[in-house]
Amino acid sequence: MPTKPPDLIYGVDETPPTVPLILLGLQHIFIVTSALVFPVVILRAVGGSAEDTTFIVTMSMLAGCIGTVLQVMNRRGIGSGYLCPAACGPSYFAASLLAVQTGGLSLLFGMTAAAGAVEAFFSRFLHRLRFLFPTEVTGVVVTMMGIAIIPIAIQNFIGTGSGDPVSEPAELLVAAATLGTMIAASVWGRGGLRLYSVLVGMVVGYIAAALTGVLGADAIAQFIEAPLFAFPTIRHPGWSLDAALLIPFIIVVLSTTFKAIGDLTTCQKVNDTDWKRPDMTNISGGILADGLSAVVAGLFGGMGQVTSSSNVGLSIGTGATSRAIAYVVAAILLVLVFVPKLAAAFVIMPAPVMGSVVIYAITFIIVTGLRIITSRMLDARRTFVIGLSFTFGLAAGMIPGFSEGMHPLVQPVFASALSVATVTVLVANLVFRIGIAERQSLSLEPGTSFPDAIFTFFERFGGAWGARPEIIHKAESAVNELMELVTITGAADGQVQVDVKFTEEALDIDARYEGRPLDLEPGRLPVDLLADGGDVSRLPALLIRQYADGVRTDERGGECRVRLHFEH
Known part of the structure; x- marks a missing residue:
């Protein structure tokens, strides 16, 4: 039985009262829906129609709803039982874009479902591969999950996240007001104020954005004109597969698996004062749920779903890790599928507000990862494993066009700081294990x-x-x-x-x-x-x-x- 840490207000096994429960769920929804930008960007890049874009966004929300429930179940070997919502995964972005460019949406959906099936199959053997996931490897992946999101978070924070190259003073003012309110509520707030620190900060951000003109009349009109209730339009193009894309999507599976291991390890650690090592049986169930989420997304017509690191960071920051919150998140996502007006409230979120929320969550993810790394003794070998992984991972994130010119089959490996760091730490761990006797x-x-x-x-x-x-x-x-x-x-x-x-x-x-x-x-x-x-x-x-x-x-x-x- 996990020992609840003193800094948690609501632990994983506790259920908050109804009103706080709904408000806590809303905070997580703002982060989950912000990830819907990935399928939108993919469709825009290939000239997709507005109807296709609406369809993939709607189905992604539905897949996220199902994936969140699968993750929190923890029954019959499916799910981890932790608050770790499913969201559109950036690790799927490069491979998904390649699939759409190669064979359209049908190829995207088919390859996404196939990738999820491979991850689900892999989860059944995860407990036998414990040697691949020593603590320093998990810690590096957790830390890099936070670092990899920094560019997107900062771009949104300064108001350039929507393709706008210019950061206006008003956008910086909104960002500072939003993030400052969240931090103040977390550091100096007590009880309910700390619980709702993100929600309070977002309300301040929306108000500041409206007063400064950052939340423009077009966005407000979009919210007003959105219908209150509507059934989603089904435009499913079917499914197809391409053997040439197997390698890119298998690489996606490896990245998402390591990411999920990092997310679930973080959940275990923050919910148990006496945590010593990752529970691989529990993590195997979580990986199975993660894979099934991607299968559902591919079958329904959405983008690949993965565990959301930002939501894990949010739960740490607010001190509320109750699994009951996950069911509220799933319920709200289901409602959003049929209530366009409510969904529009999230769609029009100003970029500085979105960036502030992500930066708030990143802070806790990075520190948690470093704590996991330093929880064990380190010699020269393990120092190189950690140092090399951070070096090459950060290089991929800092050097523009790092993956350009590479073969399309291996390009997804070098497409993000997280994937590069993950592959590096895995290979380095295997190499430096040579010569170590138990x-x-x-x-x-x-x-x-x-x-x-x-x-x-x-x-x-x-x-x-x-x-x-x-x-x-x-x-x-x-x-x-x-x-x-x-x-x-x-x-x-x-x-x-x-x-x-x-x-x-x-x-x-x-x-x-x-x-x-x-x-x-x-x-x-x-x-x-x-x-x-x-x-x-x-x-x-x-x-x-x-x-x-x-x-x-x-x-x-x-x-x-x-x-x-x-x-x-």
Whole structure:
């Protein structure tokens, strides 16, 4: 059972009252609907009609509704059970544009459904590939998810997100008022004000945009003229496949899978104070839901759906991660499909307001990713894994035309900072794993300078294994106390052989020596151990019991063994 962190107002298993629940859902809807810009841009790039654009946007909202419910279900192996809404994924953008240019909307829908099916199939084997996702890899992906969104967020923030190359003072004023209100409500607000920090900031942003003219008369007229209720127009062109596009879309699957792993790992971490490592069984269910969301999008006629990093960041910022919010988000998306006027309120969102919301969410995503990276010990190998991934990922985002001129089959890999960083960290992790053994040994001589040898050993291999620092320090201290006890009692006739085995779940130590067995039974430790005249020589035995999660001793043929177990 996860332990709710103190900074959460509503944890994953808690349900807010009705009114706060609806308002919290609305905050997430503003971010989800902002991602609808991707299918719009794709249709505009190929000269798509207004009817086709309306159709793909409507079906994308419907697919997002279903995908959000699938993700929050956590039943029969489907879904993670966390607040992690589905939205149009930027990772699908390059491959989707290529599909539309090659074979029209039918090819886009067919390849999207096929990509989702591959991701769903891959999710069934994810738990067997745990070695591919050490903590530093997950942390890099989470951090890069935030960094990759920065260009879009900043362009919107300064008012150039809609193709307008000029940033007006009024747009900067609206952006500053919106983001400033959100930050002030989060930092200095209490209770409800913090919960609705984004919604309050957006209301301020809309008002400022209307007063300064950033929200123009045309946008307001669009909202007024939109019908209150209407059935969506079905213009589905069918489905088609093209073998030449398999590689680009498989690369999309890898990117979205790693992205979802990062999003769901973040959800796990922020909802559990005692979080230690990603729960791959839970994540497998989340990846399955993510893949099924893309299948639904392709079948219905929408753009590929993925877990939304911005929404995860929003839930962290507001302190509300309740899964009940996800059902409200899904319900509102369903309503938007049939209520054009309500949808228009989101469509006309001023770019500075949209950029402010995304920047607010990015802040929490990046910091969470860095916390995941620094939760483990790092040696030179892991430092290179992290550093190289950030270097090449940032290069893809900073250098204009980074992927131009590359073959269309590999172009999606280099189309975004996130995809480049993801591929780099995956390959680098596999390369730098070479030569790392999960078993290591150390020989210690009682009565000599064994503390230095123990410290050097555990610091070296703790970093190579990427172990949690606190567990390595416990193991190091326990072995040190064991050697102190052996020295005090003279139990060993010679060297003590220490064998250490590390897995992601545990660290086990097997100490062997020739001589007399040690008495480490807890029932035999004196109560007055630290009292005047107490048997202080028994103190190492007590400390060993305090450091280790499990202690066993035995003797066979004159060989004594002490086994220490540490949960990792």
